[in-house]
Amino acid sequence: MSVLLSLLGTFSLFSLMAVGGANALLPEIHRYVVESNGWMTGTEFAALFAIAQAAPGPNVLVVSLIGWKVAGIPGALVSTLGMCGPSSLLSFYVARLWQRFRASPWRRVIERGLAPVTIGLVLGSAWLLSRSANDGWASWLLCGATAAVAWKSRLNPLWLLGAGALLGWLGLV
Structure with a gap:
């Protein structure tokens, strides 16, 4: 016990x-x-x-x-x-x-204040992982292009992952 x-x-x-x-x-x-x-x-x-x-x-x-x-x-x-x-x-x-307290003014202030903190944490994690994973200009280019496509389109991220795997398999990255 x-x-x-x-x-x-x-x-x-x-x-x-x-x-x-x-x-x-x-x-x-x-x-x-x-x-x-x-x-x-x-x-x-x-x-x-x-x-x-x-x-x-x-x-x-x-x-x-x-x-x-x-x-x-x-x-x-x-x-x-x-x-x-x-x-x-x-x-x-x-x-x-x-x-x-959904209608409270302080809730909105906290939400607005936490948004940049959250974005900063996500970007910091992305930078840390990118630095660890990328070792040459081609991989940095792929990483940047993938981030841009993910940000600007509604394309399923699995397609981007597959494209990166294919480029790696072909020896381009």
């Missing part, structure tokens, strides 16, 4: 820190499960992560597998509840509060 309470409590705290999903907390989850409690080895942890990534579904599946490894099905249920429950409840109540 104490293991289940420990899983519930810890994953509940992780839930509120998991900005970006469960994978953002993998080093801390590893420290908690492998190093602090010794519930599994690092190899077992890596195998559970690989299984979770190979399976279809959200990245939070790794938490369910860890709970299952530590305490069976009750552990999987408690870990998943801990990881999903608190952040879901917080989102629910914040959304209700946001809806209640």
Whole structure:
């Protein structure tokens, strides 16, 4: 029972820190499960992560597998509840509060203020990923052209992805 309470409590705290999903907390989850409690080895942890990534579904599946490894099905249920429950409840109540004040002037100010922040974060992520992925002028050109087409058209992004894959396969990028 104490293991289940420990899983519930810890994953509940992780839930509120998991900005970006469960994978953002993998080093801390590893420290908690492998190093602090010794519930599994690092190899077992890596195998559970690989299984979770190979399976279809959200990245939070790794938490369910860890709970299952530590305490069976009750552990999987408690870990998943801990990881999903608190952040879901917080989102629910914040959304209700946001809806209640939909006509408030401060809500519009916050929305207008958050729009540039959101755009900046998206552009910053795009720049970081582009810098990591592009190694020559051809790949930068493809990246810029893809961004322009995605921005100015309603073309499904999968066509752009396919075109980039074809150009890569042909050795042009």
